[in-house]
Amino acid sequence: MTDNAVNQYQETPVNNPNIESYGHFTGSTRLDLTSDPVALTASLVDIYSESQQEKVIADALEPALRELEGVEVTRRGNTLVARTNRGLGDRVILCGHIDTVPPAENLPSRIGVDERTGEETLFGLGSVDMKSGAACYIHAFATLANSDALTRDLTLVLYECEEIATRYNGLHKLVKSDPDLLEGSLALLGEPSNAQIEAGCQGTLRIKVIAHGQRAHSARAWLGDNALHKLSRVMVRVADYEPRCVNIDGLVYREGLNFVVAESGVATNTIPDEAWAFVNFRFAPNRSVEAALDHTFQVLGVGTPDNPAEGFTLEIDDTAAGALPGLDRPAAAALVKATGGNVGPKFGWTDVACFSQLNIPAVNFGSGDPGLAHTKNERCPIDQIKTVSEQLLDYLTH
Structure with a gap:
């Protein structure tokens, strides 16, 4: 690694030594990586690992992985x-983050019946996002690492700080410091996807549009210049915009261009001299960030950040490239077959985009409803954990 690559790990904040594990896990407990994936999920949930506090869980996993021969x-x-x-020959990357959002009175884990569905369910922080997916991946890796049944080499990536700012994200750091460790034919990310494959992900960008005017009393509006009226004309263009539906590898990605936050005005009797809003473009993974920005500026019709129309300012607030599904690759096609062809597009943005930078096709495949991630009542059906585990093992042995 370069000196800069080393420094990026040293910048990670020091873990809190006062945090203790919950439930049945203690610092002296040994993790059995080949244990039942449901039990392994519960063990991982019971290890507190809020973002930037992953030392305990990493310390528990590392020796167990080092015990695996070869x-x-x-x-x-x-x-x-x-x-x-x-x-x-082929190498499959099994990738999952080991951090969670802060707890919300949802530790330790427990197993019970979900009153809404009647399903046996594992409750607890991270059960959906994404310790159940991580448990399935860890279990598969440990079970097959030295098995004669394994048909593809494996790379298991368990990374820190996914839930916070990108500069702390362990996977993003690996892309910069150790891209050779991430070589492979296909990457699987254990983000919750209701136990079906969600392939690739859409890109996203956010632009702040600021309209400038001149303040005046509303009784003498002709003396002012209404910034909100200027901005509203841009909003109408976006409201009338017809987004594309794009077919890639048989999956239909739905783009979307929307204003998401807006603010203007200082008083109910005053013509506003400024109005601003954020516009968010979710774009299909066959568009580059540059092409998506150009398209967005064209729709807005008020220039670019370097050359804005009179009375406007444009600021690029955030961009993230999408990831192509790559379902035409042999390794990906085999995964689709192993899961019964149950596959759909990923409309949101996930870390599979990191692998797109490395020209590696990537899919999301994990247990749990993503709509329950980060909620106080986070929970994952046990049948989904079993399904992901069984289908993953089947894929890696055929």
Whole structure:
């Protein structure tokens, strides 16, 4: 690694030494990575691992991974990478984050019946996002690392700080510091997807549009210049915009251009001299960020940040490229077959986009309803954990 690559791990904030694990896990407990994925999920949930507090869970996982014969383990900060090197041709990357959002009185884990569905369910922080997906991936890696049934070499990536600012994200850091550790034919990300494949992800960008005017009393509006009226004309263009539906590898991605936040006005009897709003464009993964920006500026019709129309300012607030599904690749096609062809597009943005930068097709495949992520009553059906685990094992052995 370069000096800059080393420094990026040193910048990660120090973990809180006062945080203790919940439930049945203690610092001396050994994790059995080949145990039932449901039990392993519960064990992981019971290890407190809020973003920037992943040392305890990384310390628990690292020795268990190092015990696996013939497995190469690398640690960067609180991010772990384990690799088999059996010369099996294809290499599949199993990737999941080990951090969670802050707890909301939802630790330790418990197993019970979901009153809404009647399903046996595992409740607890991270059960959906994404310790159940991580448990399935860890279990598959540990079970198959030295099995004669394994048909593809494996890379397991368990990374820190997904839930906070990108500059702390362990996977993003690996892309910069150790891209060789992320080489593979296909990447699977264990984000919740209701136990079906969600392929690729859409890109996203956000632009702040600011209209400038001149303040005046509303009784003498002709003496002013209404900034809100200027901005409203841009809003009408966006409201009338017809987004594309784009078919990629048989999956239909639905683009969307929307104003999402707006503000203007100082008083109910005053012509506003400024109005601003954020516009968000969710774009299909076959558009580059540059092409998406150009398209958005064209629709807005008030110039670009470097050359805005008179009375306007434009600021690029955020951009993130999408990820192509790559379902035409042999490794991806085999996964679709193993899961019964149950596949759909990912409309949101996830870390699969990191692999797109490396020209590696990537899919989301994990247990749990993403709508329950980050909620106080976070919970995952046990049948979904079992389904993901069984289908993953089937894929990796055929």
